Amino acid sequence: MTAIFFLFGLIFGSFFNVVGLRVPDRSLFSEERSYCPNCHKKLQWYELIPVLSWLFLRGRCSGCKAAISPMYPLMELFSGGFFAFSFWYHGWSLPLIYALLLGSLTHILIVSDIKYMVLPTPIILFFLALFAVYFLFDYPEPLWSPLVGGLLGAGMTALVILISKGGMGGGDMKLFGLLGFVMGVKALLLTFFLSAFFGAIVGGGLLVTKVISRKQPIPFGPFILISACITHFSGTMIIDWYLGSF
Template sequence: MTTFFILYFFILGIILGSFYNVVGLRVPKGELFKEDRSYCPHCRHSLSWYELIPLLSFTLQSGKCRHCRQRISPIYPFMEFFSGLAFAASFLSLGFQFELLLALLLVSMFHIIVVSDLRYMIIPNKVLVFFAFLIMIYRIADPIDPWWASLAGGGLGFAGTALIIIVSRGGMGGGDMKLFTVIGFALGVKLLIVSFFLAVLIGTAASLVLMSLKVVGRKNPIPFGPFIAIGSLASYFYGIQLINWYLGSFF
């Protein structure tokens, strides 16, 4: 039965992930409800249902639009697979308990933000407000112990990132600041600090690799949203273990 539910959440994740791709692409352009059907970004041909099957359509079409034969960005199937895998892993880790809802909310928010940040280098305010509202309701129903930890986490996420922006003179963006505010409210102070540390560590390592391979130049901006997503999810699932390992190893 567990295998059935893992498969169920994986399929649910890739289906919702396909929708999250659309949201991440359309919200920054204000087009979320202006188009009834998904369309090819190159020739704008409306796509049929069999061209929209998550993962499968991309594979069968060899990663190209059936009409104009232009290549489809691999980020779309990759992110669908990400949500499917993350949904399944969330269920495997938490099972059918109330906290599973928070995990799925975080995965969903990060999916949309990563797509938008990679495509436009924008973390949309509308997406953050929407998920902040849902996470706030969740935290009222299931508060962190102590109850004020969410408020402290949100405050630290906002003030700490704002200070970094001021000191670094724009080393991070306003979208990152708002995102860390939402993350802090969801996770609390301790896990927020772990998520920030991991995001910076992973982001720095990835940037050095990309520059060494000459994929990006030293002066080319790199979106930080994907690294915040990776660091925050790692902190959510493994943050307490990392804190205990760190304290046990060095103190």
């Protein structure tokens, strides 16, 4: 069953790539087949198989030979792994659905943020609605937690934006608002802390190795989302460890 979840994760992941790529670009979800963004060659069925097609094409479009970013097969593997791990971790239960929603959100927004430096509002609102429906079946505890978490998430980010003058953007604020709503106050605070920590390490590392310059902005969304996923699966453990170390 875990293997089947892995396969489903790959297939959904390939769809999430398309969503993350097309929503910020305002391309419509017409019936139009997937195409190469460079030469607009329509892709054949054998060019649409998750991960394998990229390997088979050696990372290039079969029409114009433009390089296809390894981000796409890597993100498909991420969703495959995430779906499989979620099933292994939660089994058949409501929290499995919660985890799959969180993983899907993570995949779509990472693609948008890396490609365009944008966390699209329609995606954030769509997942806000999905999680609100989820909460009808699995009440958050305490009941006020989503509201307070959402306000705190957006408020804390707004404060950082004001103080740092552009360290984070409006998209980050909406995302932290959503995550506060979805995860509650405690998990939100851990996610906030972890994302700052990972962002500082990776950002600092890229600066020191001169991969990026000081003026070059790096998308912060991936750090937030990966931190949210880590918090979901091991947040209680990390908080216990932290409180226990005093």
